[in-house]
């Protein structure tokens with residue numbers, strides 16, 4: 045069975061619950077985002093899915109291997125890029141890769157060409173024999189990505205691949221991930237960076253100790269909607285009246301424009317009626333898509349701390 | 350889970366390569382053997398320099414009041430020194446693996462290389478086996494090399510005593526070939542277990558080094574004349590360390606698993 049299926053997965057460290065009640069599936073070839081703030085339990089989840097931590101409850105299967113009982117078989121089919129690249133700095137790039145080839149009991153001569161083709165594509169060709177202690181952060185991260193690929197894993201877990209990188213290196217790493225996605229690889233990407241998830245992922249789960257939402261990225265953006273209203277004069281003066289509505293929508297005023305966040309489109313007539321009642325002359329009222337950031341922040345606020 | 354020696358050997362290969370590129374650690378490893386070889390040679394040399402010095406007899410009588418009048422005090426003292434130093438020399442095979450294993454287990458945590466490693470198919474036991482090998486092999490090579498240097502040095506310096514080479518003798522060979530590996534296993538086992546519980550290599554090294562203190566204490570007792578070290582004493586010491594080794598092995602198998610290794614840094 046291919047793909048990943050997660051049911052009721054939870055992890056507790058002593059009395060503290062890192063994450064609980066996780067349910068999701070990842071289809072083969074999909075780039076699945078785990079989006080959430082620091083401490084949301086992303087790393088813990090990935091550690092459970094790669095057999096590093098035993099779940100406290102629930103079950104998950106990765107390419108048919110149970111994370112509870114098939115640890116060794118599981119680790120043969122997954123590749124994990126950890127939050128820190130974790131390279132052996134005194135060893136050359138090549139020896140770092142060779143070590144993992146040996147751990148996977150692979151024949152170096154057979155797998156080296158593939159590793160080298162990735163090194164070339166990620167701009168690391170020619171540096172194979174240099175100790176990677178001298179590499180820049182971006183280079184290290186890309187080498188670590190190549191390391192997660194030496195055994196041609198069925199699924200790769202990328203835990204915050206661009207955090208701590210300068211914008212330039214972050215972009216080259218993102219390009220590298222996009223290349224892997226284009227190859228049709230199955231990827232689980234952890235991130236607290238919305239733009240990154242938006243660019244790379246097809247589907248996203250928002251987590252914060254538990255699953256807050258899960259949807260294709262462009263659908264998530266449509267979760268809830270907004271109404272963009274143009275009035276005559278300063279829009280600012282109607283904010284108060286709108287906030288007094290029973291469903292107390294979030295309102296942004298800018299010049300003659302009002303942006304009113306709605307949980308439901310059915311609230312739109314009430315908004316217009318309220319404005320008219322407050323003496324506003326409404327020029328236009330059009331539905332708008334909420335920026336993903338807004339949806340995300342709202343989900344996170346609702347989520348448990 | 351089957352034990353795959355290929356994966357254990359991969360760990361050994363990587364650690365050995367890493368050690369060869371670590372000049373600070375290599376220097377630390379070389380310092381102790383150097384002292385342990387040079388000091389006894391100098392001591393032997395002071396005894397041999399003037400065999401008719403009457404002070405030698407006074408010192409010899411302090412160690413052994415029953416020393417016959419016609420005995421060669423210089424030779425007696427040289428033999429006595431080598432016997433006492435033997436215990437000191439055995440600190441080396443304990444100490445060197447502590448240096449290496451602390452670096453290689455706690456060091457992997459410290460540098461965040463342990464997590465990618467544990468995400469590979471390698472089992473905790475293979476990991477420990479590979480790392481232990483990477484610490485025992487250098488430790489024994491160093492011990493044996495130091496021993497060869499000591500033999501050559503002592504024999505050259507003690508040549509004027511004129512009764513053939515003083516080293517190696519049976520006791521030393523027993524120590525170097527039997528006790529040293531047992532001691533090395535002990536030092537390594539302690540360092541690995543401690544490294545698994547602490548976050549930094551330095552901490553692991555310091556705690557593990559504490560276990561060398563009793564050994565040094567025993568040697569001090571010997572030199573001061575409280576303990577009468579001889580073949581039986583060392584055989585008993587070997588037996589005790591062998592038991593400790595078995596206990597350590599048992600503890601390692603029970604205590605080292607992936608989750609424990611990874612969880613101890615939160």
Ligand SMILES: Nc1ncnc2c1ncn2[C@@H]1O[C@H](COP(=O)(O)OP(=O)(O)O)[C@@H](O)[C@H]1O
Nearest residue numbers: 057062081082083084085086087088089612615
């Ligand atoms: N080994 C551990 N022991 C105790 N608590 C932990 C451990 N690992 C993680 N946690 C806790 O679990 C929560 C989730 O952490 P983590 O999975 O690292 O979140 P994220 O990767 O989303 O930032 C945090 O509150 C963290 O402190």
Ligand SMILES: [Mg+2]
Nearest residue numbers: 086087088127
């Ligand atoms: Mg994390």
